[in-house]
Amino acid sequence: MTNEQKELVKGTVPILKEHGVALTTYFYNRMLTQNPELKNVFNSANQHTGAQPTALAMSVLAYAEHIDNPSVLAHAVNRIANKHVSLDIRPEHYAIVGKHLLASIREVLGEAASPALIDAWAEAYGQLAEIMIGAEAGLYSSSVAKEGGWSSWRPFVVKQKVKESQEITSFYLYPSDEGAVAGFLPGQYITVRLYVPELNVFQPRQYSISCAPNGRYYRISVKREHGHPDRPEGYVSNLLHEQIEEGNVIEVSPPSGDFVLDLDDKNPVVFISGGVGLTPFMSMLEYMTESGKNRPVTWIHGCRGYEVHAFRDTVKELGSKHGAMSMHTFYDKMENNTEDSYYEGYVDLCRIDDAIVPDAAYYICGPGVFIKKHFAYLCAQGVDPQAIHFEEFGPAVLVM
Known part of the structure; x- marks a missing residue:
């Protein structure tokens, strides 16, 4: 890009700050109308x-700045x-996106x-596309080499379906070809693809x-998402809960994600989770x-109450085996639990004596x-921001 072109792009920053969402909303409507096949790629919710x-x-906006x-x-x-690779985004998709993004501008x-x-x-987008395609090519190659x-997509059989709470159910997924499954770093995710009749996509x-890496299966633990005025009910989570049974086959893409446990770190770790x-963190713990890692662990979790508290007994058992772990649980409403490590209300770190640990790594999800x-x-x-790792469910909009 020439310096003049860079200045033109930077000159659009005020417009993007004020009207960026309107622009991208228009872009998605335009692209999905003219290329409806991409509705199979993007999350409709x-x-x-x-x-x-x-x-x-x-x-x-960040790229322009x-x-x-x-x-x-x-x-x-x-x-x-990582997110694109999990969705099987390929180089040819960038030409479609570029066409509609420039037309929308x-x-x-x-x-x-x-x-x-x-x-x-056009020059700026071409530069960005090259960066993304290169990064994704490396991830694709690494995934295949394991x-x-x-x-892309591989068929997996649901061999076990286990209810963990009123809202969360675990699915144990084994490859239908009975081969090995790729290893992963604790904290990574897989992508499941289901046909949704209501949307016809x-x-x-x-x-x-x-679960921890084991070479045989993946376990996902899915919350059934009920609809409310701001968000429709979860199409895929409801299909998994209601219609996918043991023995059914579903499509899965390889493990992805950069919200992972540092396997070489020996310092304490603090896990902070909601719902x-x-x-x-179940995979990490x-x-x-x-593996016998003796890093001291502080486990802090919050949910609405006892009936929706998934993995409650499993965490206690793992904590007992680990031997160097403290647990703190927050319920919106206490109900009948009187244990010292339980608190009423939302997660509040100032109520926990060992929430701030010297040299600890913090993970928030x-x-x-x-x-x-x-x-x-x-x-x-006083915690160093570089020691704080977080993952936001859904499209990442937090920049901290």
Whole structure:
């Protein structure tokens, strides 16, 4: 890109800050109308709530702001690349996206979209596409090279279906070809793809792997998402709970994700989860327990109450085996539990004596508002932001 083109792109930053979501919403509507086959790739619920357009708007804004040095976005690029690989996004998709993104800029900005500006954004998008395609090619190659690895979709059999709470059920997935399954880092997810009759399309959903690597199966633990005014009910989660039974075959893409346990770190670790956000931590805790890792663990979890508290007894058992773990549980309403490690109300780190641990690594998983609250508290207590790792379920919109 020329310096003049970079200045033109940076000049659109104020517009993106004010109208970015409107632009990306228009873009998705345009693209999915003219290329309906992509409805099999994108999460329809995230389109409905605006989460996907918001995430894209923030990504486009960040890229425009750092057009002089895109390398500062390496972490974000890696996270997005992992998500794209899990959805089987390929280089040819970038041409379609670029076509509709440039057309959307032209149509939304109207007379303000000069030919020079469109040319500048075409160059910028081409540069970004090259970065993403390169990052994704590396992830695809790495996945295929693993023992038991594969690319794209692979059929898996549901051999066990176990109810963990009123809302969360675990599915034990074994490859239908009876071969090995690729290893993964504790904290990673797999993507499940199911046909949704109401939408007449396939819908992919990412679910954290909730067991330690074992070479034979993956376990996902899925919360049944009931609908409410701000969000439709979960198409895929309801299909899994209601219609997928033991013996059924579903499509799965390889493990992905960069929210992972550092296997070489020997310092203490603090897990902070809300609701179904404990699932990646189940994999991490099980791995540390089975591998004899003696890192001190502080386990902090919050949910609405006893009946929806998944893995309650399993965590206690793993904690006992681990031998260096403290547990703290918050229920919105206490009910009849009088144990010292239980608290009434939302997760509140200031009520926990060992929440702040010197040299600890912190992992937070749950809704965006949950992550922001605890990230801010930890930073205010002097915790290095680089020691805080988080994963937001759904399209990533948090930048901290």
